[in-house]
Amino acid sequence: MTETVDVVLIGGGIMSATLGTLLHQLQPEWKIVAFERLSDVAQESSNPWNNAGTGHAALCELNYMPQGDGPLDPAKAVSINEQFQQSRQFWSSLVDKGVLDAPSTFINATPHMTFVRGEKDVAYLKDRYEVLKKQPLFAGIEYSEDSRVINTWAPLLMQQRRKGEPFAATRVPAGTDVDFGALTHQLFDHLTSSGVSLRTNHEVRSLKKQKDGTWLVKYRHSLGRTPGDVKARFVFVGAGGWALKLLQRSGIPEIKGYGVFPIGGQFLKTSDPKIVAQHQAKVYSQASVGAPPMSVPHLDTRVVGGEASLMFGPFATFSPKFLKQGSMLDIVSQVRPHNLVPMLQVAVKNPDLITYLVGELMKNHAKKVDSLRTFMPTAKDEDWTLIDAGQRAQVMKKDPKKGGVLQFGTEVVSASDGSIAGLLGASPGASTAVPIMLGLLKKCFPNEFPSWEPELRDLIPTFGMQLNTDAALAEESTAATAATLGINR
Numbered sequence: 001m002t003e004t005v006d007v008v009l010i011g012g013g014i015m016s017a018t019l020g021t022l023l024h025q026l027q028p029e030w031k032i033v034a035f036e037r038l039s040d041v042a043q044e045s046s047n048p049w050n051n052a053g054t055g056h057a058a059l060c061e062l063n064y065m066p067q068g069d070g071p072l073d074p075a076k077a078v079s080i081n082e083q084f085q086q087s088r089q090f091w092s093s094l095v096d097k098g099v100l101d102a103p104s105t106f107i108n109a110t111p112h113m114t115f116v117r118g119e120k121d122v123a124y125l126k127d128r129y130e131v132l133k134k135q136p137l138f139a140g141i142e143y144s145e146d147s148r149v150i151n152t153w154a155p156l157l158m159q160q161r162r163k164g165e166p167f168a169a170t171r172v173p174a175g176t177d178v179d180f181g182a183l184t185h186q187l188f189d190h191l192t193s194s195g196v197s198l199r200t201n202h203e204v205r206s207l208k209k210q211k212d213g214t215w216l217v218k219y220r221h222s223l224g225r226t227p228g229d230v231k232a233r234f235v236f237v238g239a240g241g242w243a244l245k246l247l248q249r250s251g252i253p254e255i256k257g258y259g260v261f262p263i264g265g266q267f268l269k270t271s272d273p274k275i276v277a278q279h280q281a282k283v284y285s286q287a288s289v290g291a292p293p294m295s296v297p298h299l300d301t302r303v304v305g306g307e308a309s310l311m312f313g314p315f316a317t318f319s320p321k322f323l324k325q326g327s328m329l330d331i332v333s334q335v336r337p338h339n340l341v342p343m344l345q346v347a348v349k350n351p352d353l354i355t356y357l358v359g360e361l362m363k364n365h366a367k368k369v370d371s372l373r374t375f376m377p378t379a380k381d382e383d384w385t386l387i388d389a390g391q392r393a394q395v396m397k398k399d400p401k402k403g404g405v406l407q408f409g410t411e412v413v414s415a416s417d418g419s420i421a422g423l424l425g426a427s428p429g430a431s432t433a434v435p436i437m438l439g440l441l442k443k444c445f446p447n448e449f450p451s452w453e454p455e456l457r458d459l460i461p462t463f464g465m466q467l468n469t470d471a472a473l474a475e476e477s478t479a480a481t482a483a484t485l486g487i488n489r
């Protein structure tokens with residue numbers, strides 16, 4: 001007889017790990033089963049070498065406060081920062097509860113900087129600084145056009161830099177580098193030790209709604225190819241790039257009109273201790289024309305498994321696969337009558353993106369190090385190697401005015417009865433896993449959610465509050481999580 005459980009999580013990435021942990025804290029008696037098609041969790045986008053590990057809080061990323069015609073608006077940057085504070089508070093509570101290991105195993109203080117060149121961008125960065133320094137969540141931001149000051153923040157940016165060119169930088173000490181792979185592993189370790197069943201090497205093949213309201217989840221063992229099934233009251237499709245195809249297979253009408261566009265990535269990496277010792281920051285800059293917001297180049301300190309290295313990129317690549325270990329047929333098999341027009345519209349209306357991607361594909365190793373030299377003039381080709389990052393499956397969807405749009409955020413798609421939900425898209429991604437999953441819980445569990453709020457406030461002390469509108473609360477809250485996590489406030 002088919003086993004019936006409360007929750008099925010599809011995919012062993014940071015999103016399923018976060019949702020599973022939240023649900024387990026809120027309803028410890030619920031039976032949860034997680035399926036992962038690969039032999040271990042955190043092997044796709046959540047793996048530390050498949051993403052950049054930036055704790056996205058809008059401290060350094062210009063795309064959250066772009067230059068427009070009018071005055072700069074901090075609303076989006078503040079909102080991303082507020083979301084990251086929820087993730088920080090959740091992780092901090094889990095450290096206190098012993099669910100997560102020592103914070104340095106997954107999060108490390110790494111100042112976030114923005115570095116720009118040329119008069120126009122210098123003026124923009126200065127304006128951005130003037131606006132953000134008044135926001136309580138950005139209180140520690142510093143600005144400089146002085147090479148001696150920037151040299152103390154990030155010496156690699158200044159060594160042998162050509163004289164005469166205007167440049168400027170901002171720096172926020174509260175920035176972080178996060179190993180989302182370690183976080184995913186630790187969350188799943190705790191879940192499995194608390195009775196959650198994690199079934200690796202199990203690929204979910206189909207989802208069918210039953211008359212009794214449950215979902216019949218059919219899977220296949222990836223090694224023996226033996227099939228099996230389980231029934232669930234609620235299904236979360238946390239399958240990363242494959243979420244679209246599973247949601248399509250579920251037949252829910254809410255997925256109509258959606259498609260995804262895969263963008264791969266590569267990073268230059270060095271572990272040379274002499275170079276690594278000279279850089280302790282994540283330095284973002286302006287995106288090239290046509291580049292998607294998440295392809296902004298950055299020179300980062302990464303700490304993985306206790307070892308520091310530097311990464312630069314990402315450089316966009318193209319593959320038709322929606323996951324790094326996906327299928328060459330992914331891009332064509334998503335096509336349905338309801339998403340064909342929106343997808344064609346996206347192709348026609350984004351010529352800058354296509355030009356940008358072609359330009360990126362033409363770059364060989366030397367050209368990639370040339371790009372790095374705009375950040376680090378002393379970079380040598382032989383010190384850096386290219387590594388392949390994860391696939392980003394960007395959302396394309398129907399738009400009543402434009403026909404079809406390409407969007408760079410994440411989006412939860414759920415059935416109207418809340419019995420199934422999945423996550424599409426990539427940015428800001430893992431950093432905002434906690435607020436994304438809180439939003440999903442509210443949407444899919446409207447009856448239970450009010451009774452969960454006291455427990456949620458225990459896990460996330462400022463749950464339901466805005467920090468940026470209350471400077472004292474922002475100070476108190478960020479100082480508390482910083483002390484637990486060993487990072488800067």
Ligand SMILES: Cc1cc2nc3c(=O)[nH]c(=O)nc-3n(C[C@H](O)[C@H](O)[C@H](O)COP(=O)(O)OP(=O)(O)OC[C@H]3O[C@@H](n4cnc5c(N)ncnc54)[C@H](O)[C@@H]3O)c2cc1C
Pocket residue numbers: 010011012013014015016035036037038041042043044045046047050051052053054055056180202203204205238239240241242243246264265314323389390391392423425426427428429430431432
């Ligand atoms: C190049 C790059 C840089 C990034 N940089 C950052 C960053 O700096 N900061 C940040 O916060 N975010 C970043 N992100 C985004 C972040 O990595 C993702 O948002 C996040 O890891 C997504 O987690 P996930 O759990 O949804 O997906 P994944 O980690 O991809 O996990 C999905 C899992 O589902 C499994 N799966 C798929 N189909 C099935 C099936 N049918 N049955 C069973 N299992 C299945 C897959 O094998 C995989 O393990 C970056 C992403 C990329 C690609």
